[in-house]
Amino acid sequence: xxxxxxxxxxxxxxxxxxxxxxxxxxxxxxxxxxxxxxxxxxxxxxxxxxxxxxxxxxxxxxxxxxxxxxxxxxxxxxxxxxxxxxxxxxxxxxxxxxxxxxxxxxxxxxxxxxxxxxxxxxxxxxxxxxxxxxxxxxxxxxxxxxxxxxxxx
Amino acid sequence: xxxxxxxxxxxxxxxxxxxxxxxxxxxxxxxxxxxxxxxxxxxxxxxxxxxxxxxxxxxxxxxxxxxxxxxxxxxxxxxxxxxxxxxxxxxxxxxxxxxxxxxxxxxxxxxxxxxxxxxxxxxxxxxxxxxxxxxxxxxxxxxxxxxxxxxxxxxxxxxxxxxxxxxxxxxxxxxxxxxxxxxxxxxxxxxxxxxxxxxxxxxxxxxxxxxxxxxxxxxxxxxxxxxxxxxxxxxxxxxxxxxxxxxxxxxxxxxxxxxxxxxxxxxxxxxxxxxxxxxxxxxxxxxxxxxxxxxxxxxxxxxxxxxxxxxxxxxxxxxxxxxxxxxxxxxxxxxxxxxxxxxxxxxxxxxxxxxxxxxxxxxxxxxxxxxxxxxxxxxxxxxxxxxxxxxxxxxxxxxxxxxxxxxxxxxxxxxxxxxxxxxxxxxxxxxxxxxxxxxxxxxxxxxxxxxxxxxxxxxxxxxxxxxxxxxxxxxxxxxxxxxx
Numbered sequence: 001x002x003x004x005x006x007x008x009x010x011x012x013x014x015x016x017x018x019x020x021x022x023x024x025x026x027x028x029x030x031x032x033x034x035x036x037x038x039x040x041x042x043x044x045x046x047x048x049x050x051x052x053x054x055x056x057x058x059x060x061x062x063x064x065x066x067x068x069x070x071x072x073x074x075x076x077x078x079x080x081x082x083x084x085x086x087x088x089x090x091x092x093x094x095x096x097x098x099x100x101x102x103x104x105x106x107x108x109x110x111x112x113x114x115x116x117x118x119x120x121x122x123x124x125x126x127x128x129x130x131x132x133x134x135x136x137x138x139x140x141x142x143x144x145x146x147x148x149x150x151x152x153x
Numbered sequence: 154x155x156x157x158x159x160x161x162x163x164x165x166x167x168x169x170x171x172x173x174x175x176x177x178x179x180x181x182x183x184x185x186x187x188x189x190x191x192x193x194x195x196x197x198x199x200x201x202x203x204x205x206x207x208x209x210x211x212x213x214x215x216x217x218x219x220x221x222x223x224x225x226x227x228x229x230x231x232x233x234x235x236x237x238x239x240x241x242x243x244x245x246x247x248x249x250x251x252x253x254x255x256x257x258x259x260x261x262x263x264x265x266x267x268x269x270x271x272x273x274x275x276x277x278x279x280x281x282x283x284x285x286x287x288x289x290x291x292x293x294x295x296x297x298x299x300x301x302x303x304x305x306x307x308x309x310x311x312x313x314x315x316x317x318x319x320x321x322x323x324x325x326x327x328x329x330x331x332x333x334x335x336x337x338x339x340x341x342x343x344x345x346x347x348x349x350x351x352x353x354x355x356x357x358x359x360x361x362x363x364x365x366x367x368x369x370x371x372x373x374x375x376x377x378x379x380x381x382x383x384x385x386x387x388x389x390x391x392x393x394x395x396x397x398x399x400x401x402x403x404x405x406x407x408x409x410x411x412x413x414x415x416x417x418x419x420x421x422x423x424x425x426x427x428x429x430x431x432x433x434x435x436x437x438x439x440x441x442x443x444x445x446x447x448x449x450x451x452x453x454x455x456x457x458x459x460x461x462x463x464x465x466x467x468x469x470x471x472x473x474x475x476x477x478x479x480x481x482x483x484x485x486x487x488x489x490x491x492x493x494x495x496x497x498x499x500x501x502x503x504x505x506x507x508x509x510x511x512x513x514x515x516x517x518x519x520x521x522x523x524x525x526x527x528x529x530x531x532x533x534x535x536x537x538x539x540x541x542x543x544x545x546x547x548x549x550x551x552x553x554x555x556x557x558x559x560x561x562x563x564x565x566x567x568x569x570x571x572x573x574x575x576x577x578x579x580x581x582x583x584x585x586x587x588x589x590x591x592x593x594x595x596x597x598x599x600x601x602x603x604x605x606x607x608x609x610x611x612x613x614x615x616x617x618x619x620x621x622x623x624x625x626x627x628x629x630x631x632x633x634x635x636x637x
Contacts, residue, residue, distance in 0.1 A: 008567040010197050010224040064411055067423075075403055082347045082396040102411060124597055126568065127357035127637070129399040130251040133410060133423035134226030150226055152251045152399075153358055153568070 002144075004032035012150050013126065014135075020144035022066070022096040026073055026109065029147055030091040033074050034081075036151065038125020041087040041116065054089065057113040062101020066138040069096070069109050070147055074131045077113065078151075081128070086115035126153045160184075160191075160200060166220070166620040170204050175421055177208040183215035184222060185554070185620045187612060193565060194222045202229040205421045209234055210429065211242025213495045213502065217554050219509045220616035221563030221608060225250070227424030230508035230564075233557040235493065236430065238501045243418070243427035244435050246409060246442070248505030249488050251402045253442055254449025255393030256484035256510075257532040258326075258457055259543065261379070262464075263476030264386040266366040266632070272467055273590060276364060277633040279463035281592040284362055284456060286355040286637045292395075293353030294455045301345045304352060305337035305397070308447030309454045317458045319478070324521050326450055326482040327511070335447050336440025340397065341404050344441075347396025348448055353455030357637035359561075359602055360392045361534070362460060364633035365541060375527040375545045375626040379480050387629055388460045388477070389541055391534045392637075393486065394449035401445045405438040430490075430503045439488070446487055453482055480543070481530040485510045485560035493555055504555050512558040512623050514548030531623055533614055536562045536607035537599075538584045540630050542614045544623035558623040559614065562607035571606035572597065590633045598636060 002024040007014030015032035019025030034040035043054075059076055063069040073096075077088065093111040100108040129152040137148040158173040160182075168191050170182030182203035186194060194200060199222050206227075207216035212234055222231035227247035236242025269276075285292055294317060296304055303311045309323045309330025323330035337345075355362060367385045370376045381387075394401075409426040412434055420427065428435040457479065461472035468475065488505045495502070504511075513520055513529040520529055528546035535541045539562070550556045566574070575583075577596025580603050584591055591599070617623045 006569065008569050010199075010567055011230055011564045012226060013568060063407075064414075068407070068410065072407070078403075079343060079347065079400065082399075083350075126598065126601070130403045132226040132247075132251075133406070133426070136423060152226060 002028040004028045006032065007148065009150060013153050014148060014150040017147045018144065022145055023093040025145040025147055026070065026093040026096050027091045029070060029074060029149065030077055033077050033128065033151065034088040036126055037081050037128050038123030039081055039087045041089050043089040055086070055115045057115060059109065059111045059113060062106055062108045064102035064106040066097060066107055067136040069107050070138055070149060071131045071133060071136065073109055074149065078128050078130060080113065080115065084115060085118055087118045088113060089116050090114035128153055166616045170200060175201065175204040175208070177421065178204055180207050180212050180215050182207050182218070184218040185616060185622065186220045186222065187616050190220050190608065190612060190616060193608065197224040199224045199229040203232065205425060206232055206234050208420055209236060209243050209245060209425065209427055210418060211236035211240045213237050214555065217557065219557065219559040220613045221508070221559045221561055223563045225507065227422050228507040231559065232507045233505065233509045233554055235502040235504045235555045237495065238430045238503055241429050242503055244430045244438065244488055244503050245425050245427035245505065246402050246406045246438055247424040247426065248507050249402065249442060250486045250507050251399045252393035252486050253398030253401060254446035254484045255486045256449065256453065256482065257534055258390045258453040258482035259480040259532045260388040260457055260460060260477050261381060261480050262386045265384050266386050267384065269386060269468065273364065273633055275467040276463060277590045277592050277635070279467050280362060280460065280633070280635050283459040283463045284355055284635050285353065286357070286635065292351045292455065293459050296349060296352055298345065298349065301349050302337045304451050305340055305444035305447055306335050307331055308450045312451045312454045318454050322454060322457070322479045325479040327484060330450050332443035332446045334439060335444040337444045339437040339441035340401055340444050344397050344400035344404065347400050351395040352452055353459065354395060355392050355456065355637045356395055357598060360637040361537065362456060362635040363389045363631045365389050365629040365631050367627055368540065368630045369628045371628065372545065372624055372626045375624070378523055378527040379530055379543065379626065381543065381627050389532060389534060389629070390453050390456050390460065392453055392456060394445040395452060397448045398445035401441045405441060408434055442488065446484060449484065450482060481532065483510055483531065493551060502555070506557055508560045509557045510560045511556060512544065512546035512550055513556050514546045514550060531558055533559060533610060534561050535610040536604045537602045537634055537636065538587065538589050538631060539604045539610060540628050542610065542625060543627040543629070544614060544617065545626050547621060547623055550622045553620065554622055558617045562610040562613060564606060565608050566606040568601040571603050572600045574605060575603060576600050589631055592635045602636065
């Protein structure tokens with residue numbers, strides 16, 4: 001089981017995530033970000049299947065390194081939070097860290113985000129403007145992987 | 154014993170970060186701060202960030218920081234860096250930040266506070282309806298994909314064509330409301346999509362619209378030119394380029410991050426990714442940045458229209474009859490090409506201001522005639538519920554800080570700590586006991602933006618005056634606050 005925690009920063013907010021695999025790491029960081037924005041509303045798999053109107057967003061990215069890949073992945077959530085009046089109900093990182101991307105010298109990430117329209121009032125979260133490269137870290141640990149990433153709020 | 158690379162005080166309000174504080178510094182760091190503000194800055198990573206900025210290719214003078222300096226990402230907030238374009242000087246999208254063109258517009262009025270104070274609750278209620286705000290808030294002026302290109306190209310000019318605002322608002326906006334270098338073609342579809350629905354919305358975080366009262370005039374000639382007087386009702390708007398600017402920075406930063414490595418440019422923090430200004434991709438960024446800057450100005454312009462409409466609705470008089478003219482509108486997150494004398498000859502520089510405000514002194518050709526004698530107005534928003542200031546630019550700042558000054562109070566406490574300090578409801582009650590009416594969208598956000606989370610804005614502007622960057626013209630206190 002992975003986990004995440006929020007890191008203190010004077011002006012902005014950081015996320016530290018852990019996972020036994022890169023996939024789990026990306027899922028945990030996504031969850032951390034969605035909680036900051038206030039759009040995290042997990043729905044379990046059986047419910048999700050029959051749950052309409054849900055929307056699946058396919059993510060397929062490449063970047064020159066794993067840090068850049070995480071920034072781009074989380075950037076998809078920031079973008080979706082701005083253009084869709086939706087909640088994020090599930091994150092499925094299917095394959096992260098395969099070779100490819102950034103003119104093939106880098107890595108790729110593929111997966112899906114589940115969204116559901118939010119009804120009623122605006123989220124009580126913190127609007128996130130963007131994901132930064134500041135103090136960005138993705139590194140192996142004895143138990144898998146860890147990442148630190150700061151977001152601009 | 155401190156080593157020779159430790160920061161040292163070099164003037165009453167000036168501190169130097171010597172070469173060698175971090176590897177690769179090309180110029181020293183220079184921080185304008187009182188002892189107290191400097192020591193607060195030293196508690197987090199902001200001094201290291203000033204030194205990191207000093208490694209940018211082509212940087213001249215020093216890596217400056219204003220007294221409201223605090224820890225940012227890449228650049229410190231309050232950072233100013235100028236690079237010599239002909240000498241391979243670089244531009245760094247992180248030196249502008251994600252909220253491109255974020256800034257402040259001040260509206261004046263002919264309304265004495267004492268005449269309308271009983272109407273304030275109605276005005277705040279009306280503003281609450283008129284001013285979209287919060288996470289994902291939709292704007293007042295919807296524009297389709299083709300119109301979006303016009304917003305990005307024309308800025309305030311586009312809103313005027315749509316019949317929003319007054320012609321004279323443009324004259325009182327930096328660059329007459331339009332950055333001529335805008336190239337919407339370098340703004341991605343995604344950026345246009347993010348911003349398309351947001352024109353005329355506050356956003357969240359530290360953005361606000363406040364009804365304020367001029368509490369004290371501190372420089373009468375400048376206040377006269379700005380037509381400010383004690384007891385006058387004003388409206389201050391702090392907002393930026395919304396999703397457009399955020400996405401423009403995100404898109405170009407990714408490209409800079411990759412190409413910088415191919416050119417063997419090394420910076421100590423990836424968020425400082427930069428390219429020579431003359432590089433094709435840097436020019437694309439500048440065109441997109443100016444386009445986002447135009448969106449930011451148009452955004453504040455449309456918000457100001459909402460404020461005028463709210464006053465009209467409640468007071469039953471026309472905004473023109475109430476004298477609700479724009480005093481000035483200026484950005485505090487932007488890079489601009491400006492000419493300064495360096496080593497005895499004029500040079501074209503790319504001046505990054507990240508949480509710092511341009512402050513031209515008297516007789517600068519870019520100023521409206523009204524301010525030719527007194528210098529450029531600078532609006533410094535305080536933290537929620539505390540005073541804001543109007544300053545005026547001084548000629549001497551050309552040689553001190555590339556004509557730059559502070560932009561606000563500067564954060565002191567992280568959002569998490571601020572939330573633990575007091576909850577939003579208690580804060581709302583406290584502000585109300587001080588006679589400040591609050592219309593915010595979330596209790597959590599209110600607690601994050603509490604006054605105690607920020608530095609004392611009075612000290613910040615006093616240091617700017619003491620250091621010769623700007624003079625203080627007027628202090629305004631909030632009476633009605635609409636938060637993002």
